[in-house]
Amino acid sequence: MLEILIPLAVVGLGIALLYYGHRLWLGLATRPGLTQPSKPEPQLESFIVERGVAPDELVYLFSHRFSIPGQKARPTEGRHNKIIAPLTDEKIDAQHLANQMLYATFTELHRQGCVDIRIVQRDPTFMPPFPQKCWELELRRCGRLPGSPICDCMQVTFELLEKKQRNRVKARAGDNDTEPSAEDLYVPLDDLLDRALRVMRQELTFWEKKGVYGDLSNYVASALVATGYLEDVTEDTWLDKVRPRRLTANRQRIEAVEKEAERLAARMADFRRRYGSEEAQEEDQPGGPVHGNVCPQAMTGGEDPSGLPLDDCLRVSIYEALVSLRQLEPSGGV
Secondary structure: OHHHHHHHHHHHHHHHHHHHHHHHHHHHHHOOOOOOOOOOOOOOHHHHHHHOOOHHHHHHHOHHHHOOEOOOOOOOOOHHHOEEOOOOOOEEOHHHHHHHHHHHHHHHHHHOOOEEEEEEEOOOOOOOOOOOOOEEEEEEEOOOOOOOHHHHHHHHHHHHHHHHHHHHHHHHHOOOOOOOOHHHHOEEHHHHHHHHHHHHHHHOOHHHOOOHHHHHHHHHHHHHHHOOOEEEOOOOOHHHHOOOOOEEEOHHHHHHOHHHHHHHHHHHHHHHHHHOOOHHHOOOOOOOOOOOOOOHHHHOOOOOHHHOOHHHHHHHHHHHHHHHHHHOOOOOOO
């Protein structure tokens, strides 16, 4: 009798497990926020509305003007790696868009006198993308940065690095009243972007993290969703979280800031004319490098790199920093 009851009990237990497992799966697929702890939405709306639309946000909203079209996806890329222009629904090159958002941010900070930028000599790293480059670009904060998604993260980073430097200076001098000089407060651009990206990633959910280029874009997009320029139509269920994020444009609000985007583009072009080399004045070709046309000296440098054109060095430094961060990540992101 026991020989019959034991197999029957095992079969019954298996059927029960299958039934309740199926019920549990259906619950996961329909219950919102089960796999990701819910957290309060960042309170950005009132702050951003007061300051207007920031440069990084304008570049994202009008990415079809500021960036180049996306190339064919590599075999390792998935559908979720696409960056879609809000107004035209065309695929945008994620790497170029990230470079452009940072370039617009830094040129505006320089124009407003919020940061001081210098080019200093360094030993070549012999690491890609520019192994022979023997200079680096450093920045010093001259005051509180204006509000924007990227600037808010850099503000936190600057404060953290400045605090660490003050502690080092005081420990070295053995005097708690000793303050660092302006020279002590310069930060390499690649270090600044690396730490600022860590701040951004603390605010992104697991499903929004798509690699360095995608993370920059998603962080700016989240701020635009919070202010009503974009609408996230992705449903808050477990299945929808693993699907590509779906954003729709609030065309009425975006078209109201179109003139601001045109003025930003004009200021970026003026920055290149004033601080760029002859090569930088040439029209960028869609098939060319993401960082655009730069003078050959910016790829290497010499004994006195301070004479290098600022625009070329800024674009090369942004490109190098993001590529270096991307090389540390698993393949398949953007």
